[in-house]
């Protein structure tokens with residue numbers, strides 16, 4: 069896994085729930101690219117089509133609250149996001165993101181400071197986010213060992229495949 | 236040590252356990268609902284062949300029951316094939332109801348167990364002294380392969396509910412009042428233990444409503460020490476022996492909140508967040524709130540007790556023209572009981588539309604979708620924008636009695652008006 073990532077960001081608010089990330093009416097869709105095209109349409113229909121490839125979603129508290137749908141991180145990944153930086157995450161979203169290789173990074177207060185379209189560099193190991201335009205540096209929480217283990221394996225799928233390959 | 240810790244300790248085969256530790260625990264029952272065909276995909280992608288135990292996992296077809304479109308029909312078909320191939324002992328097709336209602340009914344939920352489902356409201360099963368938690372499709376696929384899942388041993392918060400509620404105040408009002416205080420992220424990553432004299436005396440349905448909405452505060456799981464109602468319920472149904480766990484006296488909670496439920500009034504979670512809780516009286520004091528649709532159903536508010544309250548209020552009355560009331564019993568068992576007791580005919584005579592047991596419009600899939608600009612009062616658990624249809628529709632969460640009372644005049648109304 070890449071541990072230093074640079075990309076542009078979008079900025080959204082608090083309590084962005086899974087219905088806003090990926091509304092219930094699209095849940096029967098299984099094609100990942102199509103899932104990605106509806107990402108965050110509960111916030112605005114314009115986000116997914118214009119999202120910067122390899123970019124960051126910056127949000128407030130309790131990102132990903134609501135249902136356990138894995139479509140939420142699948143949508144974010146297929147929209148082109150590599151990480152979500154937020155004040156806090158809902159628990160199931162956090163697990164789903166790690167399992168699928170999307171970085172959920174707790175970075176308190178960041179959504180009050182950065183602006184849409186700014187370029188950020190996230191250093192996962194150092195636990196920092198650098199804002200290119202302003203030179204500001206934010207501290208973020210480091211991921212736990214279990215989460216790092218899964219992410220370094222490329223997600224839970226390659227990890228399980230490796231485990232079951234011998235059986 | 237807390238009962239939840241004892242459950243985790245037992246299922247992970249350890250002799251000690253501490254908060255924050257990551258443990259691999261055995262799963263006693265795993266449930267996949269019909270939104271999660273991805274579970275089957277992930278299972279095969281990871282090299283899965285057969286489920287670890289064909290008596291401990293099941294599909295529940297509840298969100299799309301019966302199928303509203305070709306896509307969901309295809310998903311059901313693929314899941315059925317998987318269930319048949321793995322010879323699953325339990326299967327809940329489109330004629331059963333909402334997963335969190337049908338699992339306890341079928342006896343696969345009992346005290347002291349761990350149940351994991353691909354649904355966030357799996358916290359519901361804390362009502363039975365079980366540890367229930369939700370997960371995503373790929374986590375579920377790892378369970379189907381190994382029978383285990385990793386957990387972080389959570390901090391445990393106590394929410395103490397003491398006293399007796401006033402007439403017209405229901406468990407839904409109590410949990411809304413709690414949510415308004417603790418907020419939507421007040422318990423993220425943590426477990427909530429509901430204690431106190433109110434909980435000790437509460438029936439199974441009321442316990443389920445409260446534990447169900449613990450996840451709206453971000454909780455990983457909820458817990459209530461089983462009382463005699465619960466033990467009675469599971470005694471008749473449990474498919475295997477079980478052991479009730481008890482919290483040691485003097486256990487120190489990470490945080491404690493105390494509520495005197497006698498002070499709680501009929502409550503509303505106003506648009507468009509579960510934590511936007513206000514007393515009904517304060518909302519209507521600011522002006523009339525007209526309603527286009529009432530909705531009674533879901534794993535929060537679609538049980539016999541809920542429908543009974545609605546029928547009591549609406550019997551002999553009629554909803555106004557150009558409004559609608561959708562009632563969806565949470566399960567076949569619930570619906571049959573409501574039919575026997577005459578609630579279904581009372582509600583139909585009052586103008587209600589009754590639909591198939593299942594999730595219905597609770598998550599905006601079908602059977603009662605809202606148009607832009609419409610206002611709905613609902614006994615469900617979420618009112619995020621777009622939850623029940625258009626992102627421009629507004630949803631008020633309330634008790635089933637408040638929904639029924641509001642449908643008498645087509646505007647938000649205090650149920651106490653009808654209860655004397």
Ligand code: SF4
Pocket residue numbers: 297298333334335354356532533534535593594597598615616
């Ligand atoms: S009834 Fe609603 S909240 Fe409950 S499982 Fe179904 S969609 Fe989810």
